[in-house]
Amino acid sequence: xxxxxxxxxxxxxxxxxxxxxxxxxxxxxxxxxxxxxxxxxxxxxxxxxxxxxxxxxxxxxxxxxxxxxxxxxxxxxxxxxxxxxxxxxxxxxxxxxxxxxxxxxxxxxxxxxxxxxxxxxxxxxxxxxxxxxxxxxxxxxxxxxxxxxxxxxxxxxxxxxxxxxxxxxxxxxxxxxxxxxxxxxxxxxxxxxxxxxxxxxxxxxxxxxxxxxxxxxxxxxxxxxxxxxxxxxxxxxxxxxxxxxxxxxxxxxxxxxxxxxxxxxxxxxxxxxxxxxxxxxxxxxxxxxxxxxxxxxxxxx
Amino acid sequence: xxxxxxxxxxxxxxxxxxxxxxxxxxxxxxxxxxxxxxxxxxxxxxxxxxxxxxxxxxxxxxxxxxxxxxxxxxxxxxxxxxxxxxxxxxxxxxxxxxxxxxxxxxxxxxxxxxxxxxxxxxxxxxxxxxxxxxxxxxxxxxxxxxxxxxxxxxxxxxxxxxxxxxxxxxxxxxxxxxxxxxxxxxxxxxxxxxxxxxxxxxxxxxxxxxxxxxxxxxxxxxxxxxxxxxxxxxxxxxxxxxxxxxxxxxxxxxxxxxxxxxxxxxxxxxxxxxxxxxxxxxxxxxxxxxxxxxxxxxxxxxxxxxxxxxx
Numbered sequence: 001x002x003x004x005x006x007x008x009x010x011x012x013x014x015x016x017x018x019x020x021x022x023x024x025x026x027x028x029x030x031x032x033x034x035x036x037x038x039x040x041x042x043x044x045x046x047x048x049x050x051x052x053x054x055x056x057x058x059x060x061x062x063x064x065x066x067x068x069x070x071x072x073x074x075x076x077x078x079x080x081x082x083x084x085x086x087x088x089x090x091x092x093x094x095x096x097x098x099x100x101x102x103x104x105x106x107x108x109x110x111x112x113x114x115x116x117x118x119x120x121x122x123x124x125x126x127x128x129x130x131x132x133x134x135x136x137x138x139x140x141x142x143x144x145x146x147x148x149x150x151x152x153x154x155x156x157x158x159x160x161x162x163x164x165x166x167x168x169x170x171x172x173x174x175x176x177x178x179x180x181x182x183x184x185x186x187x188x189x190x191x192x193x194x195x196x197x198x199x200x201x202x203x204x205x206x207x208x209x210x211x212x213x214x215x216x217x218x219x220x221x222x223x224x225x226x227x228x229x230x231x232x233x234x235x236x237x238x239x240x241x242x243x244x245x246x247x248x249x250x251x252x253x254x255x256x257x258x259x260x261x262x263x264x265x266x267x268x269x270x271x272x273x274x275x276x277x278x279x280x281x282x283x284x285x286x287x288x289x290x291x292x293x294x295x296x297x298x299x300x301x
Numbered sequence: 302x303x304x305x306x307x308x309x310x311x312x313x314x315x316x317x318x319x320x321x322x323x324x325x326x327x328x329x330x331x332x333x334x335x336x337x338x339x340x341x342x343x344x345x346x347x348x349x350x351x352x353x354x355x356x357x358x359x360x361x362x363x364x365x366x367x368x369x370x371x372x373x374x375x376x377x378x379x380x381x382x383x384x385x386x387x388x389x390x391x392x393x394x395x396x397x398x399x400x401x402x403x404x405x406x407x408x409x410x411x412x413x414x415x416x417x418x419x420x421x422x423x424x425x426x427x428x429x430x431x432x433x434x435x436x437x438x439x440x441x442x443x444x445x446x447x448x449x450x451x452x453x454x455x456x457x458x459x460x461x462x463x464x465x466x467x468x469x470x471x472x473x474x475x476x477x478x479x480x481x482x483x484x485x486x487x488x489x490x491x492x493x494x495x496x497x498x499x500x501x502x503x504x505x506x507x508x509x510x511x512x513x514x515x516x517x518x519x520x521x522x523x524x525x526x527x528x529x530x531x532x533x534x535x536x537x538x539x540x541x542x543x544x545x546x547x548x549x550x551x552x553x554x555x556x557x558x559x560x561x562x563x564x565x566x567x568x569x570x571x572x573x574x575x576x577x578x579x580x581x582x583x584x585x586x587x588x589x590x591x592x593x594x595x596x597x598x599x600x601x602x603x604x605x606x607x608x609x610x611x612x
Binding site for chain 2: 032132153208232
């Protein structure tokens with residue numbers, strides 16, 4: 001390339017630069033509009049099924065499937081709520097309590113066990129630790145059904161079918177994913193605290209319970225919330241282990257109701273709303289921790 | 302000299318003490334690994350070579366379950382086909398949608414927090430509830446979705462009542478929950494140093510080039526993670542399919558997913574041996590696909606400080 005060529009191309013570059021700047025300005029003023037437009041469309045798509053579920057809970061079938069759609073129920077069928085809550089054979093308030101009990105205990109057991117185990121993996125050296133931890137991570141690849149078939153047989157022989165024991169007890173022994181998550185947090189804590197406490201003669205349990213645990217409180221909250229939400233959603237376990245309807249959690253109760261009353265749409269929507277609203281309430285009370293938790297699930301790999 | 306030896310002894314004592322404490326701390330998990338991982342995995346493997354209906358003791362039949370599965374169980378191939386169809390569409394669409402959404406959210410403009418909250422909401426709805434809501438909205442005659450399609454002049458379809466459209470409808474339902482992976486992508490995007498993007502802009506890279514040559518390569522580890530998680534979870538789709546199609550995969554076995562087939566074999570027909578063989582196949586499928594994805598990682602995943610592997 002000769003010197004003049006280069007000069008020309010440089011000149012041309014300046015011109016396209018000006019043109020590009022104009023295009024950029026145009027784009028910069030348009031971009032936020034497009035961005036908000038698209039995001040609003042996605043947000044509406046996310047919300048419509050939600051809104052539809054809640055208003056349909058207050059409609060009868062002809063209103064639910066009316067054309068065009070009634071965006072506000074007219075008349076409002078408040079009696080749906082009472083009918084659903086007192087439906088013969090389907091004690092939805094009982095299901096609600098069962099869900100709270102089930103998810104609450106699993107969440108408690110998970111936090112307790114995973115905090116201790118995660119701490120052990122992060123801060124205490126023992127033979128075989130790293131191998132055991134690698135093994136723990138790799139168990140996350142095992143499909144749940146591989147575990148369910150023999151444990152079902154095992155709990156059947158123990159006479160524990162039809163109880164919550166098979167669903168709750170394993171949580172008190174730990175969960176690979178949450179152990180992994182909490183280990184990460186314990187690894188991030190400064191070593192000096194432990195050393196100082198050890199010099200002062202504190203035992204390992206006291207160091208864990210009184211010094212380290214309070215430092216990872218935000219992470220414990222996230223583990224408690226995620227495990228509560230996931231257990232609330234859990235369907236397969238209750239489906240195979242529970243037999244008496246009065247024991248069902250909401251997911252399973254809703255499934256059983258739908259199997260028998262396929263066309264009671266208003267009541268199905270009351271029950272669906274009942275199964276969803278407690279989690280939405282929990283979400284808004286602990287929004288930051290919840291959103292953080294959903295992001296952290298990305299730190300798994 | 303004596304003092305050093307005493308010190309060493311003390312240090313050794315401390316080490317032994319922490320080792321003992323460490324084992325005690327992980328003891329519950331050790332029990333769980335033995336009782337709820339090692340024992341079930343080995344038992345499933347063993348049961349897969351037996352005929353077992355829970356009531357009578359298992360009877361060894363060698364490879365019979367596997368032979369039946371591949372040659373005399375048409376539902377096996379149907380359910381494998383259905384699950385593969387679902388995974389092949391739901392995973393790429395979910396990844397692309399979540400990435401697009403994360404890119405839109407990745408700005409300091411006001412209002413992003415609100416959008417982030419709103420797209421996280423569908424994740425909260427229990428799968429049984431969201432499926433029931435979608436069944437009503439997908440109603441072919443009076444459902445909301447067909448009404449909206451009609452309003453904009455598009456043809457309507459039978460959705461969950463039509464064998465050709467039941468799986469696409471399930472995929473749309475899965476896309477409703479893509480907010481979770483969008484949040485993961487967003488966290489990845491926010492870790493990309495602004496300086497790199499600025500440097501690229503100064504060098505004259507347009508928005509597309511910056512995305513293609515800076516953002517996308519730096520995001521590949523997150524894509525890898527979301528890809529693996531997406532594939533595994535789509536192989537496991539169960540609740541939504543069972544609520545829509547029951548154990549027979551209505552309409553016409555079009556929603557008979559592999560997990561539904563395993564479920565009915567194990568807990569409806571109590572053919573535990575055959576179900577164990579199906580579960581082993583699922584395990585191997587997950588393992589092989591995950592290994593293939595990880596093996597392919599050096600070709601397309603960018604790891605910082607390891608430029609040789611990236612072009």
